[in-house]
Amino acid sequence: MDGEGKLSALDAAFLFFERPGEPLVLGCVLELERSPGLCELGAALLRAVAAVPRLMSIPRRVPFDLDRPSWTPDRSFSLGRHIGRLTLTDPGDATALAEALEPLLSRALPEDRPPWDATLIEGGAGRPAVVVIRAHHCMVDGMAGLRILDTLTDPLPLAGESAGARQTTSHRPRAGASVRAALAAPGALWDRVKDVAEIANTAASLFHDDQAPRLPFNGALSPRRRMAWIGLDLDEARTIARHGAATVNDVVLATISDGVRRWLGRRGTGAAKRLRIAVPVSLHGDDDPTGNLFSIMLPSLPLDAAAPLVRLERVRTETRRLRQRGQPRAVAFLLGAASALPASIEALLPRLVPEQPVVNAVVTNVPGPAETRTLAGVTIRALHGHVPLFRGMGLGFAVLSHAGRLSLAATYDPEQVRDVRGLQRALQRSFSELRRATRAAGESTGHEDRVPPEEARPPRATKRPQASAAPTPTPRRARGYRTPTSLAHAAELVAVTTPPVRRRAAGNQG
Numbered sequence: 001m002d003g004e005g006k007l008s009a010l011d012a013a014f015l016f017f018e019r020p021g022e023p024l025v026l027g028c029v030l031e032l033e034r035s036p037g038l039c040e041l042g043a044a045l046l047r048a049v050a051a052v053p054r055l056m057s058i059p060r061r062v063p064f065d066l067d068r069p070s071w072t073p074d075r076s077f078s079l080g081r082h083i084g085r086l087t088l089t090d091p092g093d094a095t096a097l098a099e100a101l102e103p104l105l106s107r108a109l110p111e112d113r114p115p116w117d118a119t120l121i122e123g124g125a126g127r128p129a130v131v132v133i134r135a136h137h138c139m140v141d142g143m144a145g146l147r148i149l150d151t152l153t154d155p156l157p158l159a160g161e162s163a164g165a166r167q168t169t170s171h172r173p174r175a176g177a178s179v180r181a182a183l184a185a186p187g188a189l190w191d192r193v194k195d196v197a198e199i200a201n202t203a204a205s206l207f208h209d210d211q212a213p214r215l216p217f218n219g220a221l222s223p224r225r226r227m228a229w230i231g232l233d234l235d236e237a238r239t240i241a242r243h244g245a246a247t248v249n250d251v252v253l254a255t256i257s258d259g260v261r262r263w264l265g266r267r268g269t270g271a272a273k274r275l276r277i278a279v280p281v282s283l284h285g286d287d288d289p290t291g292n293l294f295s296i297m298l299p300s301l302p303l304d305a306a307a308p309l310v311r312l313e314r315v316r317t318e319t320r321r322l323r324q325r326g327q328p329r330a331v332a333f334l335l336g337a338a339s340a341l342p343a344s345i346e347a348l349l350p351r352l353v354p355e356q357p358v359v360n361a362v363v364t365n366v367p368g369p370a371e372t373r374t375l376a377g378v379t380i381r382a383l384h385g386h387v388p389l390f391r392g393m394g395l396g397f398a399v400l401s402h403a404g405r406l407s408l409a410a411t412y413d414p415e416q417v418r419d420v421r422g423l424q425r426a427l428q429r430s431f432s433e434l435r436r437a438t439r440a441a442g443e444s445t446g447h448e449d450r451v452p453p454e455e456a457r458p459p460r461a462t463k464r465p466q467a468s469a470a471p472t473p474t475p476r477r478a479r480g481y482r483t484p485t486s487l488a489h490a491a492e493l494v495a496v497t498t499p500p501v502r503r504r505a506a507g508n509q510g
């Protein structure tokens with residue numbers, strides 16, 4: 001994709017909806033074994049910029065928003081305006097890192113340059129380092145950001161192999177593949193009727209006051225942003241998913257629902273019965289390196305189910321029900337219909353959005369690299385996603401996999417989420433109990449997929465890719481599919497055939 005042209009309606013919406021103190025910026029935190037050095041990091045960034053010209057363009061708004069903003073090449077582009085360096089104060093621990101991250105995550109990106117930056121955070125000689133990459137949501141969504149990360153990093157070299165000698169792709173089939181296939185298929189009359197009914201139901205649900213209970217983190221946002229995360233074993237999550245005929249995404253959502261339930265209970269505010277979330281469903285194909293291409297599912301997660309396997313089953317039933325009803329297609333229709341609005345009307349919509357959100361939180365789940373990656377020749381130990389917080393949502397989650405590990409990262413407003421360590425412990429305990437319940441159920445039934453005891457599991461070594469391993473091809477997007485760009489085009493999306501429901505749908509992770 002070149003560096004010029006108008007923003008899509010969805011891309012422009014992220015510019016229109018941003019307001020002071022609420023930067024709509026997403027990003028990634030890369031934990032490295034050591035600092036690569038600022039010059040080496042700059043060289044890697046220049047490689048990504050060369051591969052994605054959009055990184056050298058500025059979104060320019062039209063006076064009075066009479067038309068959508070346009071991407072304009074930055075004729076004075078300088079990498080020095082996008083890269084920075086910080087040094088952690090002693091002792092350089094997690095607390096010092098959290099304090100260093102807060103000003104980065106809290107500030108908006110400058111409007112006079114392409115909307116992205118990268119910051120190297122060093123902890124001193126011989127200590128691990130962190131790189132924080134941020135981009136405005138008008139430029140990328142989660143999957144597009146991952147594509148850029150692929151151009152920025154390399155697979156861990158084999159013995160005797162130079163860094164960057166091999167390029168692989170880490171992307172796997174996603175839930176959006178079935179949505180794209182459905183959008184391109186001829187529709188039967190009954191399917192059209194069902195889609196119309198789901199579109200009406202989804203639109204109505206966005207305005208029901210009782211859909212999203214007001215939780216302690218659903219107040220007016222402060223300008224402060226912080227991050228905290230826990231690490232989970234991806235193989236264990238897959239084992240739990242197989243045992244419950246669920247997806248890894250279901251396992252993560254069940255972990256979040258119980259973690260939030262425990263955390264609210266400790267605060268004495270555990271009366272809510274459900275947690276309504278927004279889960280983006282990617283619609284990206286192979287030729288979409290930047291921009292926003294996604295639909296949304298709006299599941300309600302149980303906050304009143306304490307038994308781990310019961311909770312997982314309820315989550316699995318809810319997400320499967322929404323897929324069967326075609327909710328992602330319904331939301332795609334609504335987004336397409338909104339794209340038919342004049343830019344001046346679209347720019348006024350933020351004033352009509354209520355302060356009380358229609359969902360409690362956003363949960364994104366992006367399948368990251370399956371193999372260990374390097375940045376500027378330095379091994380990446382972990383990847384953590386950062387999601388922006390939007391009006392009335394003081395807590396959001398980003399799930400990102402890398403080399404057999406899952407990062408469950410929370411972006412939060414510290415004025416609303418004051419006990420984040422308690423939330424981390426609750427999430428970790430919820431996953432552990434789900435793992436133990438799965439193991440116990442497997443032992444009682446002789447299930448072959450039961451989880452091995454922790455003490456019997458050998459320590460995880462750094463994964464090194466095999467020389468003979470071939471990259472997994474990314475499925476091509478359905479021929480003829482285009483993102484909804486007008487009301488007439490959006491109307492065509494109603495006439496689609498609901499794809500057959502598989503026992504394990506192709507979810508973001510599982």
